Structures are given as C-alpha cells and as structure tokens.
Amino acid sequence: MKLEKRVNDWIEAYERNGYLNGSILVSANREVLVNKSFGMANLEHSVPNKPDTKFRIGSLTKAFTAIAIFQLHEKKKLRITDCIGKYLMNYPNGEKITIYHCLTSTSGIPNYTSFPDFWSTTMRLPSTLENLIDLLKKQPLDFEPGSRFEYSSSGYTLLTAIIEIVSGMPYSDYIREKICIPLGMYNTGCDNGVKVVPNLASGYSFWEQPIHTAYADLSFPLGAYGLYSTTEDLFIWDKALSSSQLLSREHMDKLFTPNLDSYACGWVVANIVNRKCVHHFGDISGFFSDFLRFIDDQVSIIFLSNINVTPVTYLTRQIAKVMFEEPVSLPEPILPIKIKEPKLFSGLYEKENHFNLDISFNQGRLYVTVPKMYGVLYKFKLVPILHNSVKTVLLTEMIHEQITFHHPAGEIQTIEYIDFHGKKHILSRLKQV
Incomplete structure (x- = not known):
C-alpha cells in the first residue's frame, strides 16, 4: 500500500495541473498497482479516456512483429538467419541482408520515415506494402549489413511482407489469430485507417490548445508501427513475454538479447534508474506511448497518450524513480496571479x-x-x-x-x-x- 500511495501521490500532483493525458498502468510483482486514465479520448464529443480506451501504439508494434517472426522460426517455416532474398525476389542485396538484420535494425536499409519528403507528402498518401517495398528497393544501403545499428522501420516493413508470404495470412490476421486471441488481447489489432475501431481515441497535437495532427495514411505502417492497443491488453502482453506462452524460453532469450548497441528484436535493453530495463516507445499521428519492463524487479510501466506533446518517455522514468524510491520533484499547484502590463x-x-x-x-x-x-x-x-x-x-x-x-x-x-x-x-x- 505504501508503494501504491507513492505512485498515486505522484499522479495526483501531475494530474491537478492538467499535465497527464491518456492512460497509465503500473504493475509490481505481476499485479496491477495503478490503472488510471486522464483527459479526453475525443475532444469533439467530450469522450473521456478510460482504461479500455484504445490508442495507436506506433513502434511498440515492432515487438509483435518480432514475436511473429520467431514463431515462424520455431515452426521451421523460416530461419532468422535466412537472407531476405529467399522470400523477397529480386530485392537488391537480398543475399546479404538477413531476417535477423531486419529485426535488429542492422540491415543498412535506410529508414523510410526519415526520407526528406516523408512527413510532408508520403505519409499522407495511400499506398500498399508492395509499393513501399518497391520504393525501398531503389535506395542504396547506408552501410554494410550487420556492420552497425541504425534504427529503421524499413526492415520491419520487409518482415511484415515475409510474415504474410510464409504464413499465407495478411499481417493483421496473423497478429490477431496467432498472438492476440490466444492471449485474450481482444482490444488489440492492426489499424488500416479504414475500418472503424470501437473505443479508439483520436490523436491530437497542440498549439495554444489541442489541435488535429497532420493526416497520416495507415494503409502501409502495418508491422512497423500500425497496431492499436490498450494499457490493459499490454499488461496481458507483458505477462506473456515473461512466460513460454508465445515462444520457448530459448527463443525468447534470443529475442531479448541486444545485437549491436542496445537494440534487440523490437526492444531496447538498457539501464534506467540504474536497473536493467527492456523498453520501447512509439509515436504516430498525435499518439505517444512508452513501455518499460524492469524484468528482474517485476515492475512494468505502460503509458499511452493521445496528445503528442505529453512528455510520455520522461514521465515513465519519473514513475520508475517513484517505484524504486528514488528522489523526484513534484510540480507545485498552479495558483494564478495577475500581473500588470x-x-x-x-x-x-x-x-x-x-x-x-x-x-x-x-x-x-x-x-x-x-x-x-x-x-x-x-x-x-x-x-x-x-x-x-x-x-x-x-x-x-x-x-x-x-x-x-x-x-x-x-x-x-x-x-x-x-x-x-x-x-x-x-x-x-x-x-x-
């Protein structure tokens, strides 16, 4: 109860000033400690955020894609050491780039979300997985595959295609049928921007007040950053990742082992608050998310926001300090005064x-x-x-x-x-x- 009170006191200090937007779930020893929501899921219709509100989770999607690849590896339908050219015909340098390179962002394929015209043009236009791969085929490698790390959504686009080719299923169906439904994650899925998703929050930016973000077409993010979920579903996901429900222990350990730098397969492994933490963040179209997993301490922190200015990654680390009894400074209440001129x-x-x-x-x-x-x-x-x-x-x-x-x-x-x-x-x- 003492730990729960510390976290709730921290939340109260930030909430009273309007500094929190979205949903926060904090767990300890695999039990939910805090599960609260703040602000509006939809401002136009005055719909509040709730623990079962769905948020687009951006690059937290990559962890699901990585699990799917390892499942197919475990079933001997592919090998993570296979070159992508085995599955993607005529892909340039496909004989040098492996599936594992794509999983660990060491493929050398440039990140398409960093292309100069992506934010101004490309992200707004409908596309297909095939069209995006054709675009990537035209790009020279940034470095020799396997020689260094450079974060890239492009590799996860290729992995999405490989999952579809090997499984014979659309990516969205595979994630739902092979991961979400078996775990009971019924509020998680792939958002293509066309199908209506019940209880999905709207994403906002900010300029004097909340505003709409620039339109982003969701026909192609898929396995790179195309999923939506809830904090409660991600807590189910968190527990599954600590078990053998999805993969054998051997393959789960491989998935969480960093390759170069601190990047593993869809996860970063690093020290936060002087403790080993497996984590990742995501941002897309007004949504900002973060997921911290202190596996040795059995503490997890999930924060999903639908206002992109909310400093989610900073706030999750502040919550981690509270959880581990590190000093934090709390915001004083805003008590306005009037000033002349x-x-x-x-x-x-x-x-x-x-x-x-x-x-x-x-x-x-x-x-x-x-x-x-x-x-x-x-x-x-x-x-x-x-x-x-x-x-x-x-x-x-x-x-x-x-x-x-x-x-x-x-x-x-x-x-x-x-x-x-x-x-x-x-x-x-x-x-x-």
Missing part, C-alpha cells in the same frame, strides 16, 4: 544560438513557442504564479515547465527557462515584441 514580457529570447523562445502576448494572455521532439514547435499558455520587484515566475499549461524573468533594475535582463527534464537554460532578450 504582461505585454512587457513578450519578446524573442535566445540561448547562445542553440534555440529561441518566442514569448508573445495575445488577448490578455502570454504564450511561449518552443521546439520539442524532432524540433517541432508548440505554443503553450503561460500562467503567472509569482511577481515582485526583481523577478516574475510563470508556468506553462499542459507540460511542467517554468520561465523566470529577472528584472532587478526594472528591465528584463535575462530569463531562466526550466524544461520538463528539469534542465535550466539562461536566455538573453534579442528584441521586445
């Missing part, structure tokens, strides 16, 4: 040419525009909580960040920006807006 704080602020903060004033409110993941800009409302003759302190809405304006001589000299990681940045004013 807030427009005087607006301006462009710079940190040694690294990045700028644009603080603007609109309709009586201050906002900050700041780059986040992948350099994407987001705009947050600023709430003043302290003001005196030497400094003014404001907090951001939506995420736990703080800006302090220092004005000991009556004029703003510098600002101190503390991001959600707790990192301090000192910025100088370039100009007043």
Whole structure:
C-alpha cells in the first residue's frame, strides 16, 4: 500500500495541473498497482479516456512483429538467419541482408520515415506494402549489413511482407489469430485507417490548445508501427513475454538479447534508474506511448497518450524513480496571479544560438513557442504564479515547465527557462515584441 500511495501521490500532483493525458498502468510483482486514465479520448464529443480506451501504439508494434517472426522460426517455416532474398525476389542485396538484420535494425536499409519528403507528402498518401517495398528497393544501403545499428522501420516493413508470404495470412490476421486471441488481447489489432475501431481515441497535437495532427495514411505502417492497443491488453502482453506462452524460453532469450548497441528484436535493453530495463516507445499521428519492463524487479510501466506533446518517455522514468524510491520533484499547484502590463514580457529570447523562445502576448494572455521532439514547435499558455520587484515566475499549461524573468533594475535582463527534464537554460532578450 505504501508503494501504491507513492505512485498515486505522484499522479495526483501531475494530474491537478492538467499535465497527464491518456492512460497509465503500473504493475509490481505481476499485479496491477495503478490503472488510471486522464483527459479526453475525443475532444469533439467530450469522450473521456478510460482504461479500455484504445490508442495507436506506433513502434511498440515492432515487438509483435518480432514475436511473429520467431514463431515462424520455431515452426521451421523460416530461419532468422535466412537472407531476405529467399522470400523477397529480386530485392537488391537480398543475399546479404538477413531476417535477423531486419529485426535488429542492422540491415543498412535506410529508414523510410526519415526520407526528406516523408512527413510532408508520403505519409499522407495511400499506398500498399508492395509499393513501399518497391520504393525501398531503389535506395542504396547506408552501410554494410550487420556492420552497425541504425534504427529503421524499413526492415520491419520487409518482415511484415515475409510474415504474410510464409504464413499465407495478411499481417493483421496473423497478429490477431496467432498472438492476440490466444492471449485474450481482444482490444488489440492492426489499424488500416479504414475500418472503424470501437473505443479508439483520436490523436491530437497542440498549439495554444489541442489541435488535429497532420493526416497520416495507415494503409502501409502495418508491422512497423500500425497496431492499436490498450494499457490493459499490454499488461496481458507483458505477462506473456515473461512466460513460454508465445515462444520457448530459448527463443525468447534470443529475442531479448541486444545485437549491436542496445537494440534487440523490437526492444531496447538498457539501464534506467540504474536497473536493467527492456523498453520501447512509439509515436504516430498525435499518439505517444512508452513501455518499460524492469524484468528482474517485476515492475512494468505502460503509458499511452493521445496528445503528442505529453512528455510520455520522461514521465515513465519519473514513475520508475517513484517505484524504486528514488528522489523526484513534484510540480507545485498552479495558483494564478495577475500581473500588470504582461505585454512587457513578450519578446524573442535566445540561448547562445542553440534555440529561441518566442514569448508573445495575445488577448490578455502570454504564450511561449518552443521546439520539442524532432524540433517541432508548440505554443503553450503561460500562467503567472509569482511577481515582485526583481523577478516574475510563470508556468506553462499542459507540460511542467517554468520561465523566470529577472528584472532587478526594472528591465528584463535575462530569463531562466526550466524544461520538463528539469534542465535550466539562461536566455538573453534579442528584441521586445
């Protein structure tokens, strides 16, 4: 109960400021400790998130694809050491690239989601698995297969095709019939963007308020990042991965063994909070997810969000600190105050040419525009909580960040920006807006 209270106290501190969106499940000793949801699954219709709300899980999908490949290996329908050319006819360098290279992102095939026109054009257009593979065939290798690690969804696209060829089933059917149904994961499946998925949350981004994300066609992500699930289903998945329900112990151990760097087969194996952790995150079209599995400690943390600005990967690590009794700082309650002439704080602020903060004033409110993941800009409302003759302190809405304006001589000299990681940045004013 003491552990449960610590986690719930942490959740309460973040929830009261509106910093949590989505669903969180925390387990210890294979028992659910916390299972809570926050915010809205659909803002247009005021539908709240619930523990059975479905979220697109992005690259958490890769772990399912890896299990499928190993199942087929175990049934002797393929070998993970096979070259992909055995299954994908006329694939360039197909005699050098193995299935295992694709599983461990060591194939040398460039990651198609990193292509220059992907985010602006390709992701919005309907396609097929065959068309995407034809596109990959035209790309030169980034490096000799097996020589180094470079994260790539492209290899998992090829694995999706190999699963379909070897099993004689569409990828979505294989995952449902060979993994999900046997485990009782009835709220997990492949989202093609056409079929209506009951209880599926909508994904959002943020600019002053939640907004729709850019359209992404879901006809081709499939085994790379095309699944949806719930925290409760992923808890079933978590327990299955610690058993022999899906694979023999020998093959499960192989799947979780890193090849190069810390990447295994659809999982990263690394130290988090000074403990061995098997983990992965995913993001797609407004959804941001993270899954931490501290196998030796029998602790798992699953966080699925449908607002992409929620710093899910940071928050899961904070929860891990709470679970293992490491010190954490909790956000103070937002208690707004009024300040005179807030427009005087607006301006462009710079940190040694690294990045700028644009603080603007609109309709009586201050906002900050700041780059986040992948350099994407987001705009947050600023709430003043302290003001005196030497400094003014404001907090951001939506995420736990703080800006302090220092004005000991009556004029703003510098600002101190503390991001959600707790990192301090000192910025100088370039100009007043």
